[in-house]
Amino acid sequence: MARFTVNGKALEVDVNPSTPLLWAIREQVGLTGTKYGCGVAQCGACTVHLDGAAVRSCVMPVAAAEGKQITTIEGLAAGGTLHKVQQAWLEYQVPQCGFCQSGMIMAVAALLKDKPKPTDADIDAGITNICRCGTFQQVREAIHAAAKA
Amino acid sequence: MIAKTPKFDRRSFIVGTAAVGGGLVLGLNIPFGPIGGSVVRAQDGSPEITAWVVIRPDDTVVIRVARSEMGQGTLTGLAQMVAEELECDWSKVTTEYPTPGQSVARKRVWGDFSTGGSRGIRESHQYVRQGGATARTMLVQAAADAWKVPAAECSAANSVITHQPSGRTTTYGKVAEAAAKLTPPANVPLKDPKDWKLIGKPVKRLDTMDKLTGAQVYGMDLKLPGMLNAAIKDCPVFGGKVKSFEAAKVTGMPGVRHVVKVGDSGVAVVADTWWQAKTALDALPIVWDEGQHAKVSSAQIADMLKAGLTADQAFVANKNGDVSAAIAGAAKKVEAVYAYPFQNHAPMEVMNATARYTPERCEVWVPTQNGEAAFAATLAASGLPADKCEVYKIHLGGGFGRRGAFHDYVTQAVLIAKQVPGTPVKMIWSREEDMLHGRYHPVTQCKLVGAFDANNNLTGLHMRISGQSILAAVRPEALQDGRDPATFQGLNPTGEFAFGYSVPNLLIDHAMRNTHVPPGFWRGVNINQNAIYVECFMDELAQAVGQDPLEFRRKLMSKHPKHLAVLNAVADRAGWGKPAPQGVYRGLAQMMAFNSYVAACAEISVSGGDKVKVHRIVCATDPGYAVNPAQIERQIAGSFVYGLSALFMEECTVKDGRIEQENFHTYDSMRIAQMPKVESIIMPSGGFWGGVGEPTICVAAPAVLNAFFAATGKRLRTIPLKQHGITMV
Numbered sequence: 001m002a003r004f005t006v007n008g009k010a011l012e013v014d015v016n017p018s019t020p021l022l023w024a025i026r027e028q029v030g031l032t033g034t035k036y037g038c039g040v041a042q043c044g045a046c047t048v049h050l051d052g053a054a055v056r057s058c059v060m061p062v063a064a065a066e067g068k069q070i071t072t073i074e075g076l077a078a079g080g081t082l083h084k085v086q087q088a089w090l091e092y093q094v095p096q097c098g099f100c101q102s103g104m105i106m107a108v109a110a111l112l113k114d115k116p117k118p119t120d121a122d123i124d125a126g127i128t129n130i131c132r133c134g135t136f137q138q139v140r141e142a143i144h145a146a147a148k149a
Numbered sequence: 150m151i152a153k154t155p156k157f158d159r160r161s162f163i164v165g166t167a168a169v170g171g172g173l174v175l176g177l178n179i180p181f182g183p184i185g186g187s188v189v190r191a192q193d194g195s196p197e198i199t200a201w202v203v204i205r206p207d208d209t210v211v212i213r214v215a216r217s218e219m220g221q222g223t224l225t226g227l228a229q230m231v232a233e234e235l236e237c238d239w240s241k242v243t244t245e246y247p248t249p250g251q252s253v254a255r256k257r258v259w260g261d262f263s264t265g266g267s268r269g270i271r272e273s274h275q276y277v278r279q280g281g282a283t284a285r286t287m288l289v290q291a292a293a294d295a296w297k298v299p300a301a302e303c304s305a306a307n308s309v310i311t312h313q314p315s316g317r318t319t320t321y322g323k324v325a326e327a328a329a330k331l332t333p334p335a336n337v338p339l340k341d342p343k344d345w346k347l348i349g350k351p352v353k354r355l356d357t358m359d360k361l362t363g364a365q366v367y368g369m370d371l372k373l374p375g376m377l378n379a380a381i382k383d384c385p386v387f388g389g390k391v392k393s394f395e396a397a398k399v400t401g402m403p404g405v406r407h408v409v410k411v412g413d414s415g416v417a418v419v420a421d422t423w424w425q426a427k428t429a430l431d432a433l434p435i436v437w438d439e440g441q442h443a444k445v446s447s448a449q450i451a452d453m454l455k456a457g458l459t460a461d462q463a464f465v466a467n468k469n470g471d472v473s474a475a476i477a478g479a480a481k482k483v484e485a486v487y488a489y490p491f492q493n494h495a496p497m498e499v500m501n502a503t504a505r506y507t508p509e510r511c512e513v514w515v516p517t518q519n520g521e522a523a524f525a526a527t528l529a530a531s532g533l534p535a536d537k538c539e540v541y542k543i544h545l546g547g548g549f550g551r552r553g554a555f556h557d558y559v560t561q562a563v564l565i566a567k568q569v570p571g572t573p574v575k576m577i578w579s580r581e582e583d584m585l586h587g588r589y590h591p592v593t594q595c596k597l598v599g600a601f602d603a604n605n606n607l608t609g610l611h612m613r614i615s616g617q618s619i620l621a622a623v624r625p626e627a628l629q630d631g632r633d634p635a636t637f638q639g640l641n642p643t644g645e646f647a648f649g650y651s652v653p654n655l656l657i658d659h660a661m662r663n664t665h666v667p668p669g670f671w672r673g674v675n676i677n678q679n680a681i682y683v684e685c686f687m688d689e690l691a692q693a694v695g696q697d698p699l700e701f702r703r704k705l706m707s708k709h710p711k712h713l714a715v716l717n718a719v720a721d722r723a724g725w726g727k728p729a730p731q732g733v734y735r736g737l738a739q740m741m742a743f744n745s746y747v748a749a750c751a752e753i754s755v756s757g758g759d760k761v762k763v764h765r766i767v768c769a770t771d772p773g774y775a776v777n778p779a780q781i782e783r784q785i786a787g788s789f790v791y792g793l794s795a796l797f798m799e800e801c802t803v804k805d806g807r808i809e810q811e812n813f814h815t816y817d818s819m820r821i822a823q824m825p826k827v828e829s830i831i832m833p834s835g836g837f838w839g840g841v842g843e844p845t846i847c848v849a850a851p852a853v854l855n856a857f858f859a860a861t862g863k864r865l866r867t868i869p870l871k872q873h874g875i876t877m878v
Contacts, residue, residue, distance in 0.1 A: 016403060019424055020424070023422065023423065023424035026370075027378075027422040027423065027424060028422075030372075031363065032363070032366070032369075032370035032372075033362070033363015033364070033370075034363070035367075035369075035497070035498070035546070036369065036499070036577075037497050037498075037499075037580065038580045038812050038813050039579065039580055039812075040580075040812050040813070040814060042812060042813035042814055043497065043813055043818075045497060072363065073362065073363035074362065074363045074364075076362075077362060082361065082362075086361040086362065089357075089361050090357055090358065090361060093353055093354055093357060093779060093783070095220075095354075095357055095360040095361070096220030096221065096222070096783060096787060097219050097220030097496075097497065097498075097544070097545060097546050097547045097548075098220065098356075098357075098359075098360030098365055098544075098546070099367060099496075099497040099498045099546030099547060100497045101360050101361065102363050105361065123821060123822075124820075124821060124822035125822070127820075127821050128820050128821075128822075129820070129821075130497070130813060130818045130820065131497070131790070132495060132496055132497050132547050132549070132790070132791065132818060133220040133497075133547060133787045133790070134786060134787030134788065134789065134790025134791055134819075135783070135786075135787065136786075136790060136819075136820075136821040136824035137783075137786040137824060137826070137827055138783065138786070139821060140821060140824070
């Protein structure tokens with residue numbers, strides 16, 4: 001049994017404590033916007049916020065999330081209004097296949113919280129997610145646009 | 150213009166009724182819709198005007214798209230083409246995939262489902278526009294009939310039909326029912342490209358919003374009532390089999406329901422959740438019969454290819470003059486050997502499929518580049534006939550060729566579901582499984598010999614490719630007397646993959662050397678290595694005679710004006726011949742592929758001899774027509790991520806018969822910090838239709854390799870560059 005809050009909702013999840021948070025979110029909580037890409041914290045498709053910080057949930061046992069506040073991509077738009085990162089992503093038409101974008105958007109939202117006006121170097125250091133379609137040029141433009149929003 | 154339909158036509162009534170009674174619209178061989186009177190309806194009851202267009206009473210336009218959306222934007226581009234001719238309100242457009250089962254039942258009314266070879270738009274533009282134009286004509290006719298006026302007095306725009314003399318108006322939604330009953334007119338003329346209003350505009354994609362909120366359901370996100378989850382392992386050595394496994398060791402583990410053999414070579418655990426299935430599978434003792442290839446290594450494969458470089462027998466692609474004589478009589482000879490490795494597609498979404506089987510029906514939900522091929526795999530694995538099977542396509546989390554010709558994961562999912570009849574089973578591969586069971590970029594080597602006369606004119610060129618044939622493995626029926634024509638993409642005398650140079654004595658040939666590692670169509674396919682071989686060697690030839698690489702190419706390209714135009718465009722934009730910023734060096738490449746012309750100029754700097762920064766790439770493409778320039782720009786920029794990742798980082802090596810790389814830590818991919826600034830020049834010259842998703846990838850590597858030579862004087866002839874200790878910064 002693990003207890004945590006997901007997108008503002010307190011939950012008790014009946015799951016082996018060694019289960020990665022990613023799979024608890026996808027299979028017990030039932031939110032599938034957070035993706036499995038590699039399972040070894042390489043690609044970032046599984047990025048969620050844990051107490052406000054971006055984490056790769058595929059290598060974090062659910063026990064480590066005990067009592068914490070988790071935000072997933074489904075919870076990023078507060079009250080139905082798109083987050084400024086989502087808004088910029090829409091404006092700049094960032095996604096191609098879109099599979100990595102949940103993680104990408106969550107990573108960027110966390111970056112902008114720490115660095116509201118990130119430089120290109122901040123982006124290079126802070127965003128290490130893999131995108132095989134290759135949306136990076138639009139990702140960078142959209143991050144700068146979101147920072148101005 | 151339009152023939153009025155009698156309200157009752159006995160023959161079509163019988164055909165239509167019989168067909169509808171069977172639950173399928175059979176026996177109608179009209180390309181764009183039903184015979185009058187038998188309206189085909191979408192699932193919500195709205196009438197189909199043509200197979201491509203459904204209009205709802207609220208004026209919503211549902212455009213059918215047979216090709217698959219995997220990020221490349223074809224969904225939006227194809228909808229633009231239908232909507233252009235339909236004259237509908239773009240803000241009311243939505244799309245849906247017809248199912249392969251419906252397509253087969255309706256004699257393939259939607260044409261080819263295959264989404265690869267950059268063919269989505271270029272091979273269906275005619276009939277999808279025709280589908281839109283035919284529907285528009287029927288809607289206008291229906292309005293004219295209601296008003297009892299000649300259709301010629303009516304016009305359509307933005308989903309509104311206007312009777313010009315009286316100014317009366319109605320909407321598509323109001324006349325859709327009547328329009329659907331009309332006989333589709335034949336040969337409705339299409340617009341002249343100069344009159345296009347929607348084609349050519351950078352309209353926003355139709356599929357973005359759900360990808361921002363987590364709402365987009367990919368194959369691995371699917372949920373069905375009562376569904377179980379499966380994890381699978383196939384024999385790590387290609388061609389091997391399962392010898393035995395000890396199910397009893399894991400059947401007591403949490404959530405585990407079944408442990409099943411899958412075909413000859415796989416074992417799956419079926420559990421309540423996927424994580425439980427994977428955990429049990431990892432704990433399951435399996436003994437493999439690794440078969441005859443268990444000792445094969447990369448070095449052995451390389452030796453086999455090397456022997457092909459000088460073999461007597463080879464298939465010829467392009468030949469003129471007498472290259473042997475030219476080389477024998479050369480005043481100067483240049484020779485080089487290049488090589489290209491196995492590479493995995495590694496789409497972000499691993500292979501997966503969901504299947505539900507009963508003896509009466511088999512259904513599959515799958516992200517696929519070819520719904521019809523997935524359907525064929527479903528039929529074969531289930532043993533059921535076409536009218537008892539169905540496949541539901543899901544947007545792909547990347548395809549890149551892995552999900553087109555190959556549906557091994559569909560076969561597996563159905564074979565698992567057959568052992569749990571009545572229960573839907575979602576099978577997801579681990580990333581490790583995905584890395585071990587790819588359909589890899591073919592492995593080849595290439596020996597090039599160039600001959601010059603005493604005046605430094607190139608008189609001869611022999612290009613010998615040795616290595617894998619994709620078609621020999623995948624579609625042997627497509628071989629031509631044993632020759633694989635696809636090997637020569639970008640090297641042919643004419644056609645969609647035409648060589649851009651004229652050399653008086655030329656021979657391009659292929660010694661086929663196949664391996665047990667299965668090859669596949671990897672985005673760009675054979676142009677990726679062919680562009681490196683040709684374009685890097687062109688630079689070597691230019692350097693051998695002390696000529697500028699651009700000027701050297703220009704002399705050989707006078708008979709290939711479209712190839713030359715894109716090359717000139719990138720040279721001009723990049724400032725070729727003018728000083729580059731301090732420490733920055735330039736390289737060029739060009740190619741024709743998938744009926745488009747592409748060229749790139751890369752600007753790089755090298756620090757410490759082994760750290761390469763790609764600063765900027767100027768790329769030009771002439772795809773004939775540019776349907777959505779915003780999407781083309783994104784395909785071009787993305788192509789450099791795929792192409793440069795391949796150049797710097799990606800290689801699958803073989804040891805003990807299996808692929809060694811297991812995940813992204815050993816099979817890396819570019820990150821944003823490594824992304825160059827990409828400047829696109831889209832220069833459609835009209836009169837032909839070329840592809841966009843793939844052609845650009847192939848110029849990425851040679852442009853950078855040529856820039857690396859300019860920077861360091863070192864020629865790198867094997868990739869990935871990590872082999873040489875070179876990293877991308």
